[in-house]
Amino acid sequence: MSCLSAGGRVVVLAFYEQAIEFQPTQLMLAETEVVDAVGYTHEGFDEVITAMASGLYDLTGWVRETDLDLTVEAIQALRAGSGAKVLIRAGESRTVHGGPTTRRSGSGRQV
Numbered sequence: 001m002s003c004l005s006a007g008g009r010v011v012v013l014a015f016y017e018q019a020i021e022f023q024p025t026q027l028m029l030a031e032t033e034v035v036d037a038v039g040y041t042h043e044g045f046d047e048v049i050t051a052m053a054s055g056l057y058d059l060t061g062w063v064r065e066t067d068l069d070l071t072v073e074a075i076q077a078l079r080a081g082s083g084a085k086v087l088i089r090a091g092e093s094r095t096v097h098g099g100p101t102t103r104r105s106g107s108g109r110q111v
Contacts, residue, residue, distance in 0.1 A: 005030075006030050009032065011034075011037060012037075062084055063084070065087045066086055066087070066088060067089050068088055071088055
């Protein structure tokens with residue numbers, strides 16, 4: 001928070017598993033504020049998606065895709081600080097058996 005300029009604002013947009021320590025005196029002396037937001041408005045969400053689709057943001061590395069059967073490992077990686085978001089594919093699974101990747105249909109049949 002020491003990087004905030006006088007009158008700056010910190011917006012908390014995430015849920016945290018562990019407490020975060022900070023010095024309230026730093027906020028008070030610099031006349032800064034902390035606010036939070038729990039959700040999105042439909043309009044705001046649409047604006048961000050449009051901006052992302054137009055290339056306004058570099059999305060490289062933001063989202064990692066993984067299969068449903070690797071969800072636990074993906075969450076563990078996030079908790080360890082690797083990555084920001086994970087997209088879980090639930091419709092089909094690709095499982096590696098020490099060789100080339102095989103695809104499985106939603107019913108579990110290998111294709």
